[in-house]
Amino acid sequence: xxxxxxxxxxxxxxDSGVVLEDVNLKVRENDxxxxxxxxxxxxxxxLRVILGLLKxxxxxxxxxxxxxxxxxxxxxxxxxxxxxxxxxxxxDVVLSGLMIGKGAVARMSTADRQRVxxxxxELGLEKIRNSPLDVLSGGQLQRVFLGRAVIGSPxxxxxxxxxxxxxxxxxxxxxxxxxxxxxxxxxLMVSHDIGTISSHxxxxxxxxxxxxxxxxxxxxxxxxxxxxxxxxLVTHGRIPHTVLEKHD
Amino acid sequence: xxxxxxxxxxxxxxxxxAVFASITAGIAGTYIVSRRMVFLTGGITHASFGGxxxxxxxxxxxxxxxxxxxxLSALGIEYLSVRQKIREDSAIGILWALGMAIxxxxxxxxxxxxxxxxxxxxxxxxxxxxxDIIALGILSAVLIIYFSVFYRTVLYIxxxxxxxxxxxxxxxxxxxxxxxxxAITIVLNIRMAGVVLVISLLTIPPNIALIFTKRYTKxxxxxxxxxFAGTAAGYFISYFAGIPVGATIIFTLVIIxxxxxxxxxxxxxxx
Numbered sequence: 001x002x003x004x005x006x007x008x009x010x011x012x013x014x015d016s017g018v019v020l021e022d023v024n025l026k027v028r029e030n031d032x033x034x035x036x037x038x039x040x041x042x043x044x045x046x047l048r049v050i051l052g053l054l055k056x057x058x059x060x061x062x063x064x065x066x067x068x069x070x071x072x073x074x075x076x077x078x079x080x081x082x083x084x085x086x087x088x089x090x091x092d093v094v095l096s097g098l099m100i101g102k103g104a105v106a107r108m109s110t111a112d113r114q115r116v117x118x119x120x121x122e123l124g125l126e127k128i129r130n131s132p133l134d135v136l137s138g139g140q141l142q143r144v145f146l147g148r149a150v151i152g153s154p155x156x157x158x159x160x161x162x163x164x165x166x167x168x169x170x171x172x173x174x175x176x177x178x179x180x181x182x183x184x185x186x187x188l189m190v191s192h193d194i195g196t197i198s199s200h201x202x203x204x205x206x207x208x209x210x211x212x213x214x215x216x217x218x219x220x221x222x223x224x225x226x227x228x229x230x231x232x233l234v235t236h237g238r239i240p241h242t243v244l245e246k247h248d
Numbered sequence: 249x250x251x252x253x254x255x256x257x258x259x260x261x262x263x264x265x266a267v268f269a270s271i272t273a274g275i276a277g278t279y280i281v282s283r284r285m286v287f288l289t290g291g292i293t294h295a296s297f298g299g300x301x302x303x304x305x306x307x308x309x310x311x312x313x314x315x316x317x318x319x320l321s322a323l324g325i326e327y328l329s330v331r332q333k334i335r336e337d338s339a340i341g342i343l344w345a346l347g348m349a350i351x352x353x354x355x356x357x358x359x360x361x362x363x364x365x366x367x368x369x370x371x372x373x374x375x376x377x378x379x380d381i382i383a384l385g386i387l388s389a390v391l392i393i394y395f396s397v398f399y400r401t402v403l404y405i406x407x408x409x410x411x412x413x414x415x416x417x418x419x420x421x422x423x424x425x426x427x428x429x430x431a432i433t434i435v436l437n438i439r440m441a442g443v444v445l446v447i448s449l450l451t452i453p454p455n456i457a458l459i460f461t462k463r464y465t466k467x468x469x470x471x472x473x474x475x476f477a478g479t480a481a482g483y484f485i486s487y488f489a490g491i492p493v494g495a496t497i498i499f500t501l502v503i504i505x506x507x508x509x510x511x512x513x514x515x516x517x518x519x
Contacts, residue, residue, distance in 0.1 A: 051414050075414050086407045087282050087462045096404045100415040104422070106400040132462035148411075 001028045010059030012049045019045045023211040032182045034201035035190045041208040043190045047158050074149035074157045084133045091129050097151035119147045159189040175200045262483045268384035269440045270475030275391045276433040277450035278468045283406045290447050291340035293434050295321035295347030297443050301354030318431035326427050371442035371494025380439045441494035452501040
């Protein structure tokens with residue numbers, strides 16, 4: 001399995017202060033990493049640095065030169081992002097995932113539109129392809145934004161708290177879909193909910209100012225304490241999970 | 249009885265003015281309404297009044313002064329909101345009042361000349377010159393070309409700026425250019441509707457369109473059509489009734505909006 005990119009000695013932050021420091025992480029082609037940690041611990045900041053939205057204060061992110069399309073990244077932002085009443089259709093939103101590498105004078109070809117149709121059908125959105133976003137359910141919205149994230153066949157998929165989309169009927173489908181996608185791309189998923197994600201991810205990264213990598217999907221309370229990674233647990237009844245005891 | 253040639257000239261000017269005002273206001277208005285920038289647009293409009301005052305005082309074309317003020321304030325607000333150093337709505341409120349204050353002071357200070365303030369505040373047929381129509385025509389062409397060539401880019405930056413930044417390094421450039429075009433659109437339409445009312449010329453047609461469609465390009469088309477109906481009707485009604493053109497246009501547009509919105513409401517309830 002080839003390495004996709006490597007973060008070394010990374011520090012990042014804002015005017016208000018340093019949020020991440022001394023972060024090291026290697027991500028391989030088919031990794032599925034659950035990124036957990038307390039609120040304000042730097043999870044979203046890490047995603048922003050990987051996406052190139054935030055310049056690191058120190059350190060580097062180096063993508064493997066030998067992989068084609070190595071820096072092509074799909075991104076599923078938090079639920080709150082974007083204006084749901086904005087006049088765009090489902091097709092428009094999925095189509096925007098093909099803007100990568102297109103330049104400002106972006107023309108959509110017949111092949112592009114064909115590809116959008118395929119992705120829309122694959123995600124079960126064909127009945128609402130021309131609907132505006134404000135009539136969609138939470139689960140449908142999530143699928144639309146997932147479609148936008150993966151249509152460009154990215155090497156890496158970044159998901160920022162996808163479990164915040166309130167639509168439990170789609171949740172298991174969603175993780176199954178991620179399992180499929182993981183055969184083609186590495187996935188980094190930020191989550192509050194280790195109960196749910198531990199049955200899907202292959203490894204964990206605890207982010208609380210520093211990053212601790214945990215190479216297996218099983219993680220215990222003691223390990224979390226050792227990593228200085230107090231996290232908020234959100235649990236659902238339908239999915240097998242372990243409730244860990246309270247810790248500081 | 250007015251001279252027939254003059255009357256012919258007046259009708260042509262009125263029709264062309266209505267066409268270009270509705271094209272520019274329809275395109276710019278769709279952008280402004282969908283990006284929820286209506287208050288920002290109000291701020292830019294009133295800030296540009298400062299340029300009108302300075303233009304009078306310095307003896308240059310007030311519309312050029314207004315354009316400079318409009319673009320600078322628009323860029324200033326965009327820049328500050330990108331940096332997130334200030335609260336955007338407060339900045340707009342301050343700029344809004346500052347522009348009006350500067351305008352009034354300089355018009356008052358202009359020696360031996362008392363310009364017709366009302367025509368800039370509320371619009372007037374008499375101040376719409378051939379040069380204004382030509383300027384609006386050129387702006388129409390620029391906006392049509394800009395929005396056709398960069399349609400996807402502009403649409404997706406408006407919809408989800410953060411996501412656009414993940415694939416594009418020219419998000420800020422496009423925001424600045426588009427906002428400048430909005431400012432120019434506002435300033436050139438001040439001749440038609442006046443500082444106080446021009447905001448409605450941009451916001452009412454897209455809101456009429458939104459009653460029927462949620463598709464961006466269709467909103468533009470419908471805005472231009474309804475804008476033309478309202479502007480042309482308002483222009484000619486104002487001439488024959490001898491009332492201010494801006495107020496007549498806006499009144500006509502609001503009546504259209506109310507009838508359609510009310511009709512839609514009744515239709516939906518009876519379904």
